[in-house]
Amino acid sequence: KNQVEQSPQSLIILEGKNCTLQCNYTVSPFSNLRWYKQDTGRGPVSLTIMTFSENTKSNGRYTATLDADTKQSSLHITASQLSDSASYICVVSLGENYGGSQGNLIFGKGTKLSVKP
Amino acid sequence: KAGVTQTPRYLIKTRGQQVTLSCSPISGHRSVSWYQQTPGQGLQFLFEYFSETQRNKGNFPGRFSGRQFSNSRSEMNVSTLELGDSALYLCASSLGIGSSYEQYFGPGTRLTVT
Numbered sequence: 001k002n003q004v005e006q007s008p009q010s011l012i013i014l015e016g017k018n019c020t021l022q023c024n025y026t027v028s029p030f031s032n033l034r035w036y037k038q039d040t041g042r043g044p045v046s047l048t049i050m051t052f053s054e055n056t057k058s059n060g061r062y063t064a065t066l067d068a069d070t071k072q073s074s075l076h077i078t079a080s081q082l083s084d085s086a087s088y089i090c091v092v093s094l095g096e097n098y099g100g101s102q103g104n105l106i107f108g109k110g111t112k113l114s115v116k117p
Numbered sequence: 118k119a120g121v122t123q124t125p126r127y128l129i130k131t132r133g134q135q136v137t138l139s140c141s142p143i144s145g146h147r148s149v150s151w152y153q154q155t156p157g158q159g160l161q162f163l164f165e166y167f168s169e170t171q172r173n174k175g176n177f178p179g180r181f182s183g184r185q186f187s188n189s190r191s192e193m194n195v196s197t198l199e200l201g202d203s204a205l206y207l208c209a210s211s212l213g214i215g216s217s218y219e220q221y222f223g224p225g226t227r228l229t230v231t
Contacts, residue, residue: 031217042225046220093216109158
């Protein structure tokens with residue numbers, strides 16, 4: 001069964017600290033993996049998209065890694081800020097031979113991050 | 118460029134009623150997808166439209182329907198509302214069909230069914 005599991009479910013850190021969020025998937029065939037940030041009451045915003053051949057991608061203080069062999073990804077946040085408080089969602093896309101549709105995205109349930117002053 | 122807009126932002130309906138939600142994609146985007154988000158289930162795919170045609174449908178009952186107009190704007194309709202339909206409904210647009218295209222999400226419509 002195609003699944004995306006994220007851990008931890010929730011996390012509280014102090015402002016200025018680093019943190020790492022985990023995403024394990026059992027999706028096949030794999031096309032790409034995305035990390036989204038969703039502020040409360042808003043729609044998700046894309047942070048990174050990685051294909052099979054990419055193992056690291058950065059977007060400012062956010063760095064995503066992908067290990068396609070172990071089917072694991074992580075999102076590392078450096079020097080956290082209060083504005084990083086949000087849910088972070090990992091999304092894995094099935095390969096295009098599944099018909100090429102956004103309906104072939106498998107969503108994790110997200111990690112809720114709270115950054116405290 | 119304006120982002121994806123959704124109207125209304127908040128809606129309260131009574132069980133048994135029907136509701137229509139609207140989504141205007143980013144200019145030039147021809148693909149619109151709809152998702153339901155609840156705390157317990159996360160984001161779940163409802164349907165995807167491209168060039169006024171439904172291209173894919175998620176595992177939701179027939180009470181959930183949608184359409185896309187020639188200007189790429191989309192609407193979704195939920196008939197005979199149930200309490201469990203209370204959720205954030207998100208619309209996302211992308212340039213083309215296929216999961217290799219990045220999706221841009223709107224702010225969502227928060228539907229509460231009482």
